Amino acid sequence: MSITPEFLDELRHRLPVSQVVGRHVQLKRQGREFAGLSPFNKEKTPSFTVNDQKQFYHCFSSGKHGDIISFVMEVEGLSFPEAVESLAAQAGMDVPKPTPQQAEQAERAKTLHDVCEAACVYFEASLQAPEGRAALEYVRARGLDDATIARFRIGYAPGDRQAMRQALKDQGFDDAMMIEAGLVKKSEYGNKEPFAFFSNRLLFPVTDRRGRVVAFGGRLLDGDGPKYLNSPDTPLFHKSKLLYNMASARQYAGKGHTVIVVEGYMDVIAMARAGFEGAVAPLGTALTEDQIAEAWRIAGTGGAAPILCFDGDAAGQRAAFRAVERVLPYLQPDKTVRFATMPAGEDPDSLIKSGGKQQLLACLKQTEALVDKLWQMELQSRELTTPEAWAGLKAALGKRVATIEHAELQRFYADEMYSRVKDASYQQRQAKRGGNANAGGYGGSYSGGRRFGRGGVPLPPPVKPRKPVSSSPFEYRVILKTLINHPGLIDEYEAAVCDLVMGDPGLSTLRDQMIDVWADDPEVTAEALADALSARGLDDVLGRLQQGQGIEVLGFAKPSAPLREARKGLAEAFAHLHRKALGEELSQTARRFGVTEEASADDDIDRWRSLHEELDQARLTAHEGE
Structure with a gap:
């Protein structure tokens, strides 16, 4: 179509933004504007505004902004020409005439859409007719009620391969049209009539982004042939590009539903019935690059990462690994996928039937990131x-x-x-x-709930990541100096030192580089470690470890100190840091008592008591170690 700026201006003039948006969002007038809940994000307080005078909408929660055309494209998942055509119909305007070539293509596409829709109506009626009784019983045995059958427009292709062809011919559609739409195919014998592509199959209509029927997926009920069969590729349908249920999923994704890619038609239907309305599926093939791109488009900018859901058997895992290969080249910042794996022997349909919605939800909450799936993929076997x-x-x-x-x-x-x-x-x-790098989280062993390192020296309680304590980085310097002078202790204290949140960037870098050098050579000597850190440009930071604040009088931190003395001093330094952090959090919690609301104040009191008990235990531990 050939659309001029003047035509678009007239279209915007005829259709107020509030009228178009009001089809999807409940709006309430606020002065010169309208307000409502965002159609792009879940929210309880309206942040979405519409201004008819300025002809735009703005969503404060998502940052999206535009006119009636961009709104319809976003919410209904239409292309620009499709959105203009839809709005023009609402406004009673004729879209400018296309070129002769464009007109021919559009007319052919319209005719093909018409014949596909007519076929869908025929298949739906056949399912309810006497010849479809066995198919209908099969569907109901799978747990589908009449409302679900109608919603997904499930149908039946009769065994008589001339019945559908004749019914459509009676409506004015010729063989050439039906062949081009993939509904019938030519006989291999020149003197035979064309015959229906589908026979004795339960049919699932496949739609495009606008919800128009473009193809079918058929499940064989009995007899010979592949279990599932898709329509052949046509001018309207390429099975590697579309996803089953994509039009509906696009609508629900705009309302905050997560896009979940499952393996089959019945899985999609079961998911949707359980409330997971973002469910889609590839069309009988492994997930393709185009389908992954479509899943991202459905999810929308800023939406949750699509979840790729695979069966828990070996075939499901192979499919997941193939998906990793397909997705990797197209990753972008904030554009990724996550993976969910069903329990062994289950698919979404069977899991919902056996364990209900909550069982499936539990699986979907335990998704794996793509980076973890990649690691798992290469580590296997x-x-x-x-x-x-x-x-x-x-x-x-x-x-x-x-x-x-x-x-x-x-x-x-x-x-x-x-x-x-x-x-x-x-x-x-x-x-x-024979080392024990992970025992107790610090390389020591457990005994009666207390951590002990080599030589029986108590190890410190875990220093959980928190804001750096407000004092100078003296304790951090003591710890780093001791470890650099006694690298044999890094094995025991690696986790503890990595958990420290250092406010000094120089010390933080020194810590990271020290761990890196030691990880490459766990037998590194103190002299070799210092030389390696110096070679990495850390002379200034190393020099700071020797300066002021009494660090020079701490004998356990010196290279000449016996290892047992260094280990004991290091344990005391960590314990002191832990008590200090607890004390600061205790003080902060106490200060909040007078300024918080009643509900959160109760939480603060509980936390204050818990901190007191933890601090008392830390002090007791320190006393026992003396």
Whole structure:
């Protein structure tokens, strides 16, 4: 179509924004504007406004802004020409005539849509007719009621392969049209009549983004042939590009529903009946790049990442890994997918029937990020017992990551995979040496609820990540100096030192580099560790560890201190830091008593009591260690 700016201005003039938006949002007048709940986000307080005079809408919760055309495109999932055509019909305007070639294509597409719709109506009626009794009994045995059958327009293709053809011919559709729409096919024998593409199958209509029927998916009820059969590709339908239920899912995604990609038609229907209205499915094939892109479009900008839901069997996991390969090249910042795996032997349909909506919801809450699925994918079936095997894992991950086209995101993935390989290989080396890098979270062992390191020295309670304590970084300097001078203790205190939230960027960098050097060589000496840190440009920070505030009198931090003395001093430093953090949080909680509302004040009192008990226990532990 050939649309001029003048035509669009007239269209906007004839249709007030409030009229168009009011079809989707309940609006309430507020002065010169209208207000309502956002159609793009879930909210309880209206943040969506419409101004007819200025001919725009604005959503404060999502930041979306536009006119009637952009609104219809966003909410109804239409292209620009489709939105203009829809609005023009509402306004009683004729869209400008297209070129002869465009007119021919549009007329043919319209005719094909008409014949597909007529076929859908015929199939729906056939399901309710005597010849469809067995198909209807099958559907009801699967738990579908009449309302669901009608909503999804489920139908039946009779065994008589001339019945549908004749019914459509009676409505004025010729064989050429039905063949082009994929409804009938030519006989391989020249003297035979064309015959219906589907026979004795339960049919699920497939629609385009606007909800227009463009094809069918058929399930065989009995006899020979593939269990599922899709319409052939046509000018309206390419099975690698569309998703089953995409038009409905697009509407619900705009209302906050998460897009969930499942494996089959019945899974989609079961999900929708259970309230998961964002469910879609590929059309009998593995998920394609175009379908992944469509899932992202349905989810919309800023929407939740689509969840790819796979069965819990081996075939389901293979499908999940294929999806990882397909998705990786097209990742963008804030554009990703997550993975949900059904219990073994279950699919969404069967899980809902056996465990109800809550059982499925529990699975969907335990999704895996794409980065975790990639790691799992390359880790499976590998025996990582040699350096060559670890190098092979690293190379395979690098090859996968290299397919990510977004350069910055590729770097983030490369860093993450490098860290995982390094950490996993180190843990394996420690296990072989008989080390205990993870026991109790600190490399020690448990005994009666108390942590003890080597030599029987009590290890500190965990220093949970919190705001840095308000004092100078003296304690941090003591801890870092002790570990650099006694790198053999890093094994025991790695988790504790990594959990420290340091307010000093220099000390934080020194800590990270120290752990990095040690992870590459757990047997590193104090001299070699200091040289490596110096080579990384950290001389200034290393110098600060030796300066002022009495650090020079702490004998346990010196290189000459016996290891047992250094270990005990380090435990006391961590315990002191822990008590200090508890004390500060206790004071902050107490100060809030007079300024909080009653409900939150009760929570503060409970927290204050809990902190008191924790602080008393920390002091008792310190006293017992003396």
